[in-house]
Amino acid sequence: MEPALVEELLNIGRLKKVSEGGMVMSPDGSMSEMPIVLEGLLKVTRKDPDGKEVFLYFLEGGETCAMSITCCIEGKTSSFIVTAEKDSILWMVPMTYMDRWVAKYRSFRKFVFGAYQTRFDELLTTIDSVVFHKMDERLYKYLLDTKQATGSFEIHKTHEQIAHELNTSRVVISRLLKQLEREEKIEQHRNLIEIL
Amino acid sequence: MEPALVEELLNIGRLKKVSEGGMVMSPDGSMSEMPIVLEGLLKVTRKDPDGKEVFLYFLEGGETCAMSITCCIEGKTSSFIVTAEKDSILWMVPMTYMDRWVAKYRSFRKFVFGAYQTRFDELLTTIDSVVFHKMDERLYKYLLDTKQATGSFEIHKTHEQIAHELNTSRVVISRLLKQLEREEKIEQHRNLIEIL
DNA sequence: GTCAGTTCGTAACAAATGTTACATACCAGC
DNA sequence: GCTGGTATGTAACATTTGTTACGAACTGAC
Numbered sequence: 001m002e003p004a005l006v007e008e009l010l011n012i013g014r015l016k017k018v019s020e021g022g023m024v025m026s027p028d029g030s031m032s033e034m035p036i037v038l039e040g041l042l043k044v045t046r047k048d049p050d051g052k053e054v055f056l057y058f059l060e061g062g063e064t065c066a067m068s069i070t071c072c073i074e075g076k077t078s079s080f081i082v083t084a085e086k087d088s089i090l091w092m093v094p095m096t097y098m099d100r101w102v103a104k105y106r107s108f109r110k111f112v113f114g115a116y117q118t119r120f121d122e123l124l125t126t127i128d129s130v131v132f133h134k135m136d137e138r139l140y141k142y143l144l145d146t147k148q149a150t151g152s153f154e155i156h157k158t159h160e161q162i163a164h165e166l167n168t169s170r171v172v173i174s175r176l177l178k179q180l181e182r183e184e185k186i187e188q189h190r191n192l193i194e195i196l
Numbered sequence: 197m198e199p200a201l202v203e204e205l206l207n208i209g210r211l212k213k214v215s216e217g218g219m220v221m222s223p224d225g226s227m228s229e230m231p232i233v234l235e236g237l238l239k240v241t242r243k244d245p246d247g248k249e250v251f252l253y254f255l256e257g258g259e260t261c262a263m264s265i266t267c268c269i270e271g272k273t274s275s276f277i278v279t280a281e282k283d284s285i286l287w288m289v290p291m292t293y294m295d296r297w298v299a300k301y302r303s304f305r306k307f308v309f310g311a312y313q314t315r316f317d318e319l320l321t322t323i324d325s326v327v328f329h330k331m332d333e334r335l336y337k338y339l340l341d342t343k344q345a346t347g348s349f350e351i352h353k354t355h356e357q358i359a360h361e362l363n364t365s366r367v368v369i370s371r372l373l374k375q376l377e378r379e380e381k382i383e384q385h386r387n388l389i390e391i392l
Numbered sequence: 393g394t395c396a397g398t399t400c401g402t403a404a405c406a407a408a409t410g411t412t413a414c415a416t417a418c419c420a421g422c
Numbered sequence: 423g424c425t426g427g428t429a430t431g432t433a434a435c436a437t438t439t440g441t442t443a444c445g446a447a448c449t450g451a452c
Contacts, residue, residue, distance in 0.1 A: 368408095403443085
């Protein structure tokens with residue numbers, strides 16, 4: 001990035017810490033800042049009017065939430081939720097500078113368009129997963145994604161939580177996890193799934 | 197739009213006509229131009245390695261394909277297809293000017309970010325449709341979307357074609373269309389569905 | 393230790409969707 | 423008219439997913 005851009009970013013943004021489980025962006029509250037992930041892990045989820053949810057993707061260090069950009073620009077409140085999957089440190093940049101910086105800095109354009117590209121791809125992958133694959137494959141992909149994002153082979157979640165993120169029921173997840181265990185792709189313990 | 201931008205657009209772009217059913221963007225061929233729809237209707241579809249498809253959304257007059265932008269910038273070939281749903285007239289703009297114009301023209305930034313916003317919303321709506329709703333509702337939404345985009349109450353498609361766009365089988369669509377007919381939401385004729 | 397709350401396993405059943413098979417209707421060309 | 427190809431209707435069945443119900447195993451507070 002251009003040194004001038006870095007300086008502006010540092011001068012104008014502010015640090016924000018979110019602890020695990022904390023809300024970064026709620027469905028109704030319109031954001032006026034764009035979050036850049038410095039450390040930790042955020043989770044982006046789609047929410048339905050009657051409380052149902054689907055996991056969309058993770059935001060890792062160095063990434064930003066493309067949706068919050070468009071969301072802020074338009075002033076609309078799209079129905080999705082960003083929460084902290086791990087304790088995270090964010091750099092919050094007021095949206096009012098967006099247009100200015102996009103015009104001024106080539107590297108900022110690259111950053112923003114890159115974010116869009118990545119998010120588009122993730123959404124398309126999500127659609128693939130939901131439309132073309134059955135629940136067992138969707139579940140396994142979810143486990144692998146989580147492993148990838150957290151960098152750990154251990155996933156500390158209950159069947160109920162996973163069911164919620166995939167918009168299905170606990171019983172279904174238990175059934176399929178048992179199957180994955182029989183196929184020796186995972187091992188199960190209480191509140192913990194281990195990827196093999 | 198700024199007059200200077202309009203002039204550049206007119207000088208640098210070229211006209212392209214596509215007739216109904218024609219391919220605008222194929223999954224492998226990497227695009228070097230960004231298509232702006234002047235007249236007609238384009239259809240954007242996601243394609244799976246083994247030939248399965250899902251309808252994503254339509255592009256109407258004045259709109260552009262956000263995905264082709266990011267796709268070109270990165271030089272990647274995302275797997276989606278753009279075809280002409282009706283005879284269409286496009287204005288093709290070389291991607292090499294993108295960065296320059298985004299930096300230079302405020303209204304171009306608005307245009308591009310607006311395109312992203314709209315497409316993001318459409319993809320999210322698609323995800324909602326697929327994850328939260330059953331096939332009957334998905335089908336009805338598809339019919340209404342098509343009516344909206346074409347501006348006509350008559351949809352000239354076979355059950356087979358619709359099944360393909362929703363990634364299901366002809367028999368399922370026939371079943372559900374019959375149901376919609378009983379509910380007096382549509383009327384059916386050969387190769388033609390009429391929305392009531 | 394007991395107890396309440398949570399998590400997980402499993403069975404039995406219901407509903408939605410996918411598959412196969414075949415009959416019927418329609419249309420275009422001859 | 424007849425004929426072959428296409429589009430639709432419908433039944434019977436398989437598979438996948440969702441639901442309800444209940445028991446067993448674990449956990450933490452007391």
